[in-house]
Amino acid sequence: MSHPSRPIKAWLASYSELFGVWRRKAESREDAEDAMHDTIVGMLENNTTLIDNPRAYLARGTNNRLISRHRHQTVLTVLPLDELSDTEHPRQAGADSHAQFEQLADALVNALADLPPKCREVYIKHRLEGWTHTEIAQDMVLSRSMVEKYMTRALRHIHERLHHYVPD
16 A cells, blocks of 8 residues: 555644634534535545645635535525515605706716816726726826825715715
C-alpha cells in the first residue's frame, strides 16, 4: 500500500479540528459531515498536489458548501395578495404619487444639467450605466481619484438639490 501524499496528510491532520469548528457552525452534525465529505471528495478527484494549503482549501470549501446547502434549504414564503391584511398590501400608485414622481424626475434632470460636463458624465456612467470607477477612469482618461472626486461632488450636489423630496 502506498503512503498518502503530503497534501493528503496535511488535510487529514486538520480534519478533526476543522470538523469541530464546522459542527458548531452548521445547523446539524450531518450538514457539517456532508459538507466536509463533499470538499474532501473534490480534493481527491482533483490533483491534490496542486493545492498549496490543503487546510485552508478544506476550510474554505467546507464553508462554501455549508453556505450553499443553507441557501438551498431556505424557502421563501409567498402569499397571494388576497391573503394579506389591508395594512400589508403594497402601496398602489395614485395620481398624486405619479405627479410627485414626475416632479422628482424633473428635479433630478435639472440637478444633473447644473453639473459640470465631466462630473455629470462620471455620475451617469457610474450610477445609471453601472460602470466601475476604474472603467470610467480608463474611458475618460482620468485618475481613479479624480473619478471619485467627481462622484463625491455630483452626489453632494444632487443631495442638496433633492433632499426636500425625501420623506421625514
